[in-house]
Amino acid sequence: MSSMSSKLKETRSLKDLQTLVSLSKRRGFVFQSSEIYGGLNSCWDYGPLGSQMKLNIKKAWWQAMTRRQDIVGLDAAILMHPTVWKASGHIDGFSDPLVDCKDCKTRFRSDNTDSYLQFKKCPQCGSHNLSEPRHFNLMFKTHMGPVEDEGSVVYLRPETAQGHYVNFLNCQTTSRNKIPFGIAAIGKSFRNEITPGNFVFRTREFEQMEMQYFVKPGSDELWFEKWKELRFEFYSKYGFKATHLRAHPMVQES
Numbered sequence: 001m002s003s004m005s006s007k008l009k010e011t012r013s014l015k016d017l018q019t020l021v022s023l024s025k026r027r028g029f030v031f032q033s034s035e036i037y038g039g040l041n042s043c044w045d046y047g048p049l050g051s052q053m054k055l056n057i058k059k060a061w062w063q064a065m066t067r068r069q070d071i072v073g074l075d076a077a078i079l080m081h082p083t084v085w086k087a088s089g090h091i092d093g094f095s096d097p098l099v100d101c102k103d104c105k106t107r108f109r110s111d112n113t114d115s116y117l118q119f120k121k122c123p124q125c126g127s128h129n130l131s132e133p134r135h136f137n138l139m140f141k142t143h144m145g146p147v148e149d150e151g152s153v154v155y156l157r158p159e160t161a162q163g164h165y166v167n168f169l170n171c172q173t174t175s176r177n178k179i180p181f182g183i184a185a186i187g188k189s190f191r192n193e194i195t196p197g198n199f200v201f202r203t204r205e206f207e208q209m210e211m212q213y214f215v216k217p218g219s220d221e222l223w224f225e226k227w228k229e230l231r232f233e234f235y236s237k238y239g240f241k242a243t244h245l246r247a248h249p250m251v252q253e254s
């Protein structure tokens with residue numbers, strides 16, 4: 001036991017991501033989805049140990065969140081009324097600007113590709129023979145029911161948060177909570193990313209753990225700092241080093 005814990009304390013840095021991918025497979029944590037048919041890009045299956053580990057993480061998070069008077073749980077459906085995504089701005093604004101190279105057929109994002117931003121060049125072959133940037137919505141679209149027409153379009157949710165908003169009143173009245181209070185959820189979300197990758201760290205189908213905390217206007221900074229502290233404590237408790245944790249300020253995208 002003591003040798004095991006001293007081993008765990010050793011700091012080893014990873015050579016490359018492929019080492020982690022191979023190890024995860026060999027030990028039964030993560031397998032490539034549909035591997036026997038050549039694999040499905042950016043989709044991963046959690047194996048015997050991986051599925052258990054994932055469950056443990058979810059359980060720890062769920063308990064930290066919902067074993068409090070001021071937070072309730074929610075398990076909303078993945079498919080929601082399409083008006084939800086219209087109201088949230090996802091139908092009109094949840095998109096990446098994409099450019100096609102007419103020579104090598106590479107498709108890339110125009111807003112984060114250096115060769116394009118600086119020289120209007122294809123990052124793959126250097127060609128200037130490019131399409132104009134076009135907006136590509138990141139939501140997975142499908143049809144509900146037997147008829148595939150415009151009226152039957154539904155989306156796989158790109159985030160769990162909208163379930164919190166549309167159920168805000170249901171949750172508040174049934175739990176008899178007053179602001180400040182929160183709603184927590186764990187569930188699958190889907191984003192049709194043009195550049196997924198980096199193993200399980202950027203995938204098109206993923207599981208989210210999200211808690212929205214609703215506060216009185218004006219007290220948001222206070223609550224934000226309090227929650228930041230609580231979340232850092234949570235990760236430290238489960239062995240994350242303080243130096244490996246950082247709060248990332250989100251900037252408003254134009």
Ligand SMILES: [Zn+2]
Nearest residue numbers: 101104122125
């Ligand atoms: Zn090209």
